[in-house]
Amino acid sequence: DIQMTQSPASLSASLEEIVTITCQASQDIGNWLAWYQQKPGKSPQLLIHSATSLADGIPSRFSGSRSGTQYSLKISRLQVEDTGIYYCLQRYSNPNTFGAGTKLELK
Amino acid sequence: QVKLLQSGAALVKPGASVKMSCKASGYTFTDYWVSWVKQSHGKSLEWIGEIYPNSGATNFNEKFKGKATLTVDKSTSTAYMELSRLTSEDSAIYYCTREATVVLDYWGQGVMVTVSS
Numbered sequence A: 001d002i003q004m005t006q007s008p009a010s011l012s013a014s015l016e017e018i019v020t021i022t023c024q025a026s027q028d029i030g031n032w033l034a035w036y037q038q039k040p041g042k043s044p045q046l047l048i049h050s051a052t053s054l055a056d057g058i059p060s061r062f063s064g065s066r067s068g069t070q071y072s073l074k075i076s077r078l079q080v081e082d083t084g085i086y087y088c089l090q091r092y093s094n095p096n097t098f099g100a101g102t103k104l105e106l107k
Numbered sequence B: 001q002v003k004l005l006q007s008g009a010a011l012v013k014p015g016a017s018v019k020m021s022c023k024a025s026g027y028t029f030t031d032y033w034v035s036w037v038k039q040s041h042g043k044s045l046e047w048i049g050e051i052y053p054n055s056g057a058t059n060f061n062e063k064f065k066g067k068a069t070l071t072v073d074k075s076t077s078t079a080y081m082e083l084s085r086l087t088s089e090d091s092a093i094y095y096c097t098r099e100a101t102v103v104l105d106y107w108g109q110g111v112m113v114t115v116s117s
Helices: none
Strands: A006-007 A010-013 A019-025 A035-036 A045-049 A061-067 A070-075 A083-091 A103-107 B003-006 B011-012 B018-025 B034-039 B045-052 B059-061 B068-073 B076-082 B093-099 B102-107 B111-115
Touching: A006 A083, A010 A019, A019 A083, A019 A103, A045 A061, A045 B068, A045 B102, A083 B003, A103 B034, B003 B093, B003 B102, B011 B018, B018 B093, B018 B111, B034 B068, B034 B102, B045 B068, B059 B068, B076 B093
Parallel strands: A010 A103, B011 B111
Antiparallel strands: A006 A019, A019 A070, A035 A045, A035 A083, A061 A070, A083 A103, B003 B018, B018 B076, B034 B045, B034 B093, B045 B059, B068 B076, B093 B102, B093 B111
8 A cells, every 4th residue: 555654743833824734655656646624523625636736716825746756735825714634645546545634723 | 516415423333234325416426436435533534445336346445345335326326335344443434525537526524423332
């Protein structure tokens, strides 16, 4: 199985701050990487697909990038509504695997 | 718009089985695979498996083979997952999702399954 090592596990940041979350894949997954945000009691919501493509309706302050097998989600100016847990997902091969999650809070 | 409406929460006894549903609307049900995902309390997400409604073809995470059975009813655009021989480890929220090639794009609201005597 492909392992997705996500960091940090938790993060506290201030409003308007730049936030970066990373996922390291244990092998090449190409651009088969997505990012999700999950709020308490809700289903995960798609933010980024194909490593760098913004999902419909997602604010442009969210962006995704790739460097080899390391993938990053960047929030350029943190807003109150951005708190939650963020997950990466690889769909390069079965079983699809998720990162362990990053809990993002406001400082 | 695309919607996946899942059945309600279930309280089941250890050793029993539970079957949950996921009714799709807003798209052609037979054109997209449906995946199922488990989220244990306070934990991350695990991919259980997938089914292609057009043919009934399935793929599973080895961890869930023998535990989960996936079926569909094309006439009602509904996907089903049955979990068998339940233990406390199966207590979790289960989501159905639509697969759009590179991504799981739409998710149901989730079904909370509690296994308790």
